[in-house]
Amino acid sequence: MADLLERLRSPAYLPTTEEVQAVCKSYSSVEESYGDGKTYLYNSVTTDDFSILFPEWNAYEILTKEFIASFAGYIASQIAKRDMKEPCTILELGAGTGRLAHFLKRELEERVPDRFSYHATDNGSEEIPDQFGMVEPLDYVEALEKHKPHIVLVSWMPYEIDWSKAIRRTPTVDEYILIGEAGGCVGHEWATWGYETRLPSSRKRRRAPWLRDCFVLKTLREVSNLQINHRAESRGRVVDRIRSRTFSFRRMRKNGAG
């Protein structure tokens, strides 16, 4: 077990879900319904187990082989649908350690070789170490201007800050995918997600900014079902849950293509 834990702590090692379960005794998986009327798996470990896995750096997601395979499968399917001759430009903003970029790019190279380029960027403001030497130091606005992406990925957009408006205003962008807690501790409640939980219903606006900008939101259920969240417990009782999921926002084109 000590060997397995040591392996899991290495940034270059991508564990299976089963290996995470073996190390985190608090792992639990339950089905729950969500705002869209569908049921989702809520997989979680306690905050203590989460920090046992990552004592050296502040991870936001527990990446697993299954999650990366499913996420890459979705992105590869989007790339395969494109009838453009040029490779699809994928841009990750706020990439932090570059771990997601490293594993996702590797998996995409297997699935859709030569059909994409992947740029991981971060302005370094949180001083998260670049673990694979692949994160380009760029502010999100500069990154969008420089790379002119077709697909944008953001895992855990900073709290109460919105990058989605700038992403939508980038004309090359067909789709952006956000990983994190919708309306919770990721991005801006209204500007990113269109939620207004703090306003009385009489003062609520109608159309979320992404909808006004002609984007369609879809929760990627299969990918989300593989995420492992953390829950806080006190004296054996759950006192808080993070609900991170994976959300796609796709531009509706005038010809009807979503």
Ligand SMILES: C[S@@+](CC[C@H](N)C(=O)[O-])C[C@H]1O[C@@H](n2cnc3c(N)ncnc32)[C@H](O)[C@@H]1O
């Ligand atoms: C909450 S962390 C998420 C890191 C990583 N995506 C993950 O999921 O582990 C937010 C990241 O955004 C970066 N960041 C903050 N402001 C930024 C900006 N204006 N432009 C680009 N990156 C920024 C921080 O340096 C940090 O790495």
